[in-house]
Amino acid sequence: MNFAMRYTRVIDGLNYRIGRVVMYGIFVMMAILLWSSVSKTFFDPSLWTLEVAQFAMVAYYMLGGPYSIQMGSNVRMDLLYGEWSDHRKAQIDAMTIVFLIVYLVFLLWGGWESFQYSISYGGERSSSVWRPYLWPIKAIMLVGIFLMLLQAFSELFKDILRIKGYDMGEKV
Numbered sequence: 001m002n003f004a005m006r007y008t009r010v011i012d013g014l015n016y017r018i019g020r021v022v023m024y025g026i027f028v029m030m031a032i033l034l035w036s037s038v039s040k041t042f043f044d045p046s047l048w049t050l051e052v053a054q055f056a057m058v059a060y061y062m063l064g065g066p067y068s069i070q071m072g073s074n075v076r077m078d079l080l081y082g083e084w085s086d087h088r089k090a091q092i093d094a095m096t097i098v099f100l101i102v103y104l105v106f107l108l109w110g111g112w113e114s115f116q117y118s119i120s121y122g123g124e125r126s127s128s129v130w131r132p133y134l135w136p137i138k139a140i141m142l143v144g145i146f147l148m149l150l151q152a153f154s155e156l157f158k159d160i161l162r163i164k165g166y167d168m169g170e171k172v
Contacts, residue, residue, distance in 0.1 A: 001166070004157035011154040012070055015147055019067020025060035029053055047130040055137045062144025066151035090162035097156045104149040111142045 036049035068074055081089065118124035118135040125131045 001161065001164070004161060005166075008154045008157050008161075011150045015066040015070055015151050015154075018147065019064055019070070022060060022063040022067070025056060025064070029056045029060065032056060047128075048132070051126060051128055051130055051132060055132075058137055059140045059144075062141050063147070065144055066147040069148065069151045069155060086162065090159045094156060094159035094163065097152055097159065101149065101152045101156065104145060104152055108142070108145045108149060111138065111145055114138055115142055 032049055032053045036046060036053070039046045039049070081092070084092070115135065115138040118133075118138050124134045126134060
């Protein structure tokens with residue numbers, strides 16, 4: 001149990017800090033899209049703006065995912081869940097988080113294969129006119145999926161500790 005508590009504390013701290021920084025990425029996307037609008041109106045349109053905004057959105061979503069899981073911001077069907085005791089919630093959460101872990105393992109595996117493909121063929125490029133390399137965004141996606149996997153294990157450990165009677169604080 002000592003390992004689970006330490007792991008949870010370290011991973012939660014890491015993903016909290018990353019999430020707090022990444023949440024300001026929305027302003028980066030706004031600036032890119034604002035520049036896109038201004039350049040299309042007053043200057044020659046920039047070829048790179050839409051694709052960079054998409055890449056920024058992917059980074060925002062993937063790196064912010066673990067923070068969202070940690071904060072309990074994910075969507076949950078609350079037909080019965082809200083009426084259950086904390087012990088029962090922890091039991092159900094522990095079972096369902098296993099499905100998330102399996103999904104994330106397959107996603108990480110597929111992401112790694114895609115990343116390797118992107119690197120091995122002389123640098124996979126987008127089919128747009130701008131043609132940026134795709135490996136940087138695929139690397140960011142891999143990091144995000146890995147952090148989500150670490151956070152999912154943290155949530156599993158917290159649920160197991162709750163089932164065993166440890167006070168892990170209110171689940172947000």
